[in-house]
């Protein structure tokens with residue numbers, strides 16, 4: 001079952017700040033109201049005179065009209081839909097225990113009952129499954145979130161959405177945002193990198209995909225590394241994905257464009273599997289980059305006011321860098337999806353074109369027109385323009401020289417920005433001579449550095465121009481050089497007047513989703529496949545020009561990137577430049593010899609770590625655990641990432657043994673190497689997380705390479721130190737609700753099977769004295785359990801206990817056996833949700849009959865007992881003195 005854990009204070013704050021739906025307020029007014037009345041934050045009080053956002057922006061309209069994304073005759077419809085609030089959409093969590101129940105509830109109950117609420121002149125369905133999403137698992141409602149909140153008659157449906165979202169049975173997510181993971185073609189054994197992952201709705205989908213074929217108690221071989229640069233947004237992601245209860249997730253906090261290399265040569269590992277463990281490389285990469293977000297205007301109307309063309313221009317370079325880093329980390333044969341929730345070609349097609357340009361033949365833009373055929377999409381553009389400071393620019397040659405540090409060749413459609421024809425090449429050479437001459441006579445401090453190889457300008461640097469007449473003259477000459485260098489071979493006449501550049505890449509294979517096609521937000525997606533390792537080519541070297549001009553210190557070119565690959569928090573060492581940036585791919589490790597002879601040899605080269613890291617290499621993974629003997633190693637772990645708790649393997653034998661024996665966890669369920677904590681002091685470990693083998697291997701690799709990954713969170717919280725004052729329990733750790741589904745098939749002690757009635761009583765009253773259980777057998781077994789944490793499952797058909805087979809569909813909750821009673825350790829919300837689910841599934845009353853209540857006196861007793869409960873945690877109260 002879903003976690004339903006309480007939210008931490010920080011998470012609550014971030015939820016409040018999350019701009020989920022801002023139709024309701026004017027931010028300026030909100031801020032003012034908050035300042036004057038900080039204690040009264042209800043919506044109405046903050047902004048009693050609610051006003052809708054302005055949904056006008058002439059710059060926006062002018063920009064998109066010019067780009068030709070929408071034809072003239074559709075323009076009105078496009079704009080009118082953009083101004084309407086976005087209909088609510090959500091996904092059913094397919095790994096949730098109740099996903100079939102939820103699907104039936106939607107089809108058999110809400111579809112019909114909500115129909116009545118619709119003004120059905122247009123025969124619009126109130127809710128419907130999204131036709132392009134597999135298995136009817138994603139739904140669209142024709143009510144906006146605002147309507148759902150305000151309309152009384154929709155209250156039941158709104159409550160349903162809120163509650164199921166909170167407990168993790170559904171995820172509220174914009175429909176078009178669900179699309180990118182579907183194009184990744186994920187399998188359960190895939191290693192996936194989600195580069196810009198927060199707040200995590202796509203990470204959640206990816207986790208569902210790798211868990212899709214889960215067998216009870218078994219974990220898939222794949223994993224997801226979800227990364228985000230913003231640590232607060234990482235917290236949102238952790239909360240969001242916690243509901244997925246996955247042991248196959250690592251959350252990291254890096255700049256995606258500098259996501260670290262991790263490769264390590266383990267001399268004993270000559271197999272493919274061994275080599276695989278030595279390199280951090282991914283089968284699938286999702287690159288859902290930061291963008292202007294103008295595709296979310298319907299959900300975030302504050303963008304109307306903020307939008308300007310410069311925003312997209314400003315993001316283009318970062319987007320290219322992130323995508324290139326994704327490709328570098330992708331295995332040969334792997335897929336990468338580049339996506340934005342922006343309609344702007346400079347953030348979309350221009351980025352894809354630049355990525356293809358830099359990658360040479362190593363990457364192919366896939367034609368996915370036959371995938372998800374029911375999704376209405378439009379082909380990517382092959383031509384577009386750049387808008388800068390009121391000017392329309394069709395080609396880099398039109399960019400004024402003083403704007404060339406901002407508007408780069410990569411923004412334009414031409415794929416030959418730096419190729420010159422012979423005449424142009426001769427002109428450039430003449431310009432260089434002219435510049436040299438001026439420099440010679442005037443002795444101005446000008447550095448011009450231009451190399452021409454064949455017809456390609458490799459590098460131009462003219463940083464130090466002074467504002468003198470001569471310098472101005474020279475600037476013109478330099479500008480001519482630039483201009484010549486940007487001439488495209490693909491200028492085309494339009495009506496014999498303007499010239500536009502047309503990309504020769506098959507950018508029409510990209511897909512753009514626009515709002516009025518299927519009443520959604522807008523999205524852009526490109527699906528790329530890596531064909532071969534990236535090479536340094538003159539094409540991808542050309543970006544040095546841009547970078548020099550922009551005085552960007554980091555060289556983003558693939559094979560130069562390593563030098564700067566570490567994020568700012570990481571202390572680089574003198575040898576890092578020796579690491580080869582492109583990790584070894586599977587195809588080149590098909591036999592032992594290839595490990596040694598492959599052209600790209602990151603494994604052996606990564607041996608050249610600095611002294612500190614070499615020390616770490618010698619240390620067995622166990623030495624990083626809490627029983628570590630080497631204090632040096634411990635110290636290094638602690639200081640590695642400032643402000644982030646270290647990740648340590650938990651191998652405290654006495655504790656692990658006591659857990660195994662107390663719950664009767666069978667030996668076939670591996671604990672050694674699968675338990676981690678965030679505390680080096682075993683005596684103060686509060687939580688123990690279970691990690692899959694795939695996560696274990698990455699963690700071990702990370703230790704071997706000196707902890708380059710800054711890990712914010714990992715694995716599945718499975719055991720928690722119990723804070724009860726009841727010292728009679730033989731085990732210091734209780735089971736966590738999140739980890740229960742995984743452990744359940746392996747537990748043989750401290751487990752009881754309750755009848756439906758007793759199970760419902762427990763959920764309703766939370767604490768029940770042993771004599772009050774209806775089933776005599778259960779009553780006896782409950783009272784004879786060892787004191788402490790236990791598990792109660794629902795014995796659906798009241799089967800004899802020896803016939804019960806526990807699997808992922810078994811409904812189970814964590815409980816606490818006290819001296820006189822049994823209490824549940826489930827949050828109020830989870831308990832309520834579970835009761836409702838049971839009442840629907842078994843068509844029973846949620847409450848007991850009057851007789852039953854009178855007979856058992858449960859109500860009164862429950863009240864008395866609950867008064868004695870010492871809640872150590874808001875959601876999972878551990879009774880203290882019983």
Ligand SMILES: C[S@@+](CC[C@H](N)C(=O)[O-])C[C@H]1O[C@@H](n2cnc3c(N)ncnc32)[C@H](O)[C@@H]1O
Nearest residue numbers: 196197198199200201202229230255256288290
């Ligand atoms: C469009 S949102 C991602 C949405 C997410 N994929 C989802 O489905 O929930 C972009 C994210 O990129 C993050 N971001 C911005 N710059 C970044 C960078 N340089 N590296 C990594 N993440 C970055 C932002 O914090 C933001 O969370």
